[in-house]
Amino acid sequence: MSEVDPNALFLPNLEGTALAIYVVSIVTGVVAFVVVSLRTYVRFHEQAFGLDDGLMLGGMVIYCVEIVLACLGAKSGLGTLNAKLNATQLVNSMMYLMLWMLLYICSLVLIKSSICMTMFRIASANQVYRICIFILLGIVISTFLTTFIGVLLLCQPVEANWNTSLVLEGKATCASMDAMIGLSYASTAGSIATDMACAVLPGFILWRTQMKMRTKLWVSVLLSFGSLASISTIIRTPFIAYYLNPADNLAYHVGNITLWSNVETAIGLVAGSLPSLRRFILTAVKKPSTDSENNKSNDTPLDLVTFGGSTPVASGGPSGGRKSRNRSFKNPTDLGTSVATVHAHGDGDWRRLRDEASSYDESKSSQGGIRMDYTYEVELSQGPEHRPAGFVR
Template sequence: MVVVDHNQPHLRELRGGSLAIFTVSLVGCILSTIVVALRTWARVSSKAFGLDDGLMLGGLMIYIADAGFACEGARAGLGARDIDLSPKMQQDSRMWLMIWMLTYICGLAVVKSSICVTMLRIANAMRWFRFAVWALLATTWLTWATTFIGVLLLCRPIAGNWDSSLVLSGQAKCASMDAMIALSYTSTASTIVTDLACAILPAFLLSRMQMALKSKILVGVLLSFASLASISTMVRTPYIDYYRNPTDNLPFHVGNIVLWSNIETAIGLIAGSLPSLRLLIVRNIKTSKNGNSSGPSLKQNARDRSLVTIGGGAPLSNNGGKRGRGTFKNPTDTGVSVSNVYANGEGDWERLSDSSSQTRLKHAASDTKGNGGIRADFSYEVELSERPASVKDQVGR
């Protein structure tokens, strides 16, 4: 039996639950950073960085701090039994648990907001879908407000949550542990519902999209991966009841809550970012196949830029960053097609038409006006460049 010094601040050796918390938090932080960094680079390089990308990047920053607090809490005794903890570690582990909890709540809300904004941008024309996403977004932030404020008000001052001497001396007043348990169960139930919604709602959107079967299967796999976040939340639920007896190895039991919650957030960051990397992967594959050519063809450029994926979003969006020139905004604004148009120096244009095309245009106009025909508007971004010398020579001849 190892004798623990009364004022020992940290565990001499991480093992068991403490080691699991430290390792999982560190690995989750590294993997999340790599994936979100690749997503950010892909979106910036495509000039399509939007609000959802900024929220995901912000969620990563919060998660890095969250993982740091969890690792420090593990060193202070989270995941270890009372017999291995000094009185100082007992107090410090509870302090880091409280700090971690407040950070985790904020990070998870930001990550889910990023996923919601992505879905809003993709399903711009589906009114029922947008309503469902807005409801999900409202539920996410209502849960955040309830949990965050509730945790802050458990003890006044907040230091009473970890310093029992303040409560015994009457310097702090705390609510009963039933309040903490009720708050935890409410937050967990809401988290499970919103986690499942973030995985299920895109599936409805996917079923209505015109995509190749291979692409649908790939996105379906990613959606199933996102559902693991809700499984992590379910696994941690039974450990909430250990708050009823805080003197019975509480740091050991609630360490499981920290462990599975950090797994949940890491899954949210990775699952929410992986679909956005599909365009980057496709582009690199095409570049490698055409490595011997001088550059990608016009058809390939247009196809790459107009590729739409779940979570990938579109370069043209109401939530996107500032653009160098104006763009059209309409319900089918889900992509950008880039065409290289060679114009002469004076910029004159000549309309090409024939009798058959004019007849078709008149019939289409009459159908739209008289019968309320269906029309789909698409936005195109046209880049003008000088006519190549070879083209000028051929025209001159």
């Protein structure tokens, strides 16, 4: 301690785990911020911003504050040996760790709740999946409440969590470190379980949707990307045991918990936002195609199936219960109308379609079937500003 400036609040240079916390937190924060910002822009642009988007955006805002606290903690001593810290830095590093921990818990519950709400929209027509998602959401919220309240109740007042002098002077009381370790392990187990559930459940839900197999696999991979967050959780788990001996370079060892938890949060933000950006990404990388190719529908749009919203349904034919999609002409100066005429004939040679369970008797039927002919009449005209000089209609 003789070489340490006793009045310094922050370390002059970062190295080892402290440097990793500082750099990784900033890099992952920037990546997560860009992805979530794009998601928010796309959802607002499509006028489909929903509860899941709001929850993810809230998790991103809290994560930005987490990054600031993690960097301040690293500058104060998180990830650094006690021999290189003064008394003030030891106290401040634990203070930043405690504040960071509370915000980490809040951001994680918002991110996982957002993913649950996204899956709920996918499975809106399946009661069994809806119940499973509600159970998963209940586990996420219960884990959050248990951990958050437990951390606040470890010491009274809360300041004693980082200022141990209050305990020595008899001005505060704290639970045993066994309680802290038990709480940490319970939170870790709940986090891993919910991470895996958020990764596996989308696969079962998407399997029954009316999407092409390629699209199902693509969306499942995007949503299951969040399972990588559980790897970060597993890596940080062994460092929880260092709470048993706070005098043994606690700030140095628990810095790894901050490091890998920030990685976990960033993965959750990115994984939860990528499905919303699927069409945006494909549009950005896809080469321009012909008008006919643009009018073809390759598969069900992801945001129609996954994210709900008031997307209109294109339809044609005799059904009057559906609303037709309003499509504009490629040339913005063209004005046009579309008329559809349907004719039904009873003298055709069509046969009635039926399944094996139908009790329909073809020999008793005298009806020939239904034929539909579509006739489209389109009238185009140009706006006045685009008409040739001297043109009179």
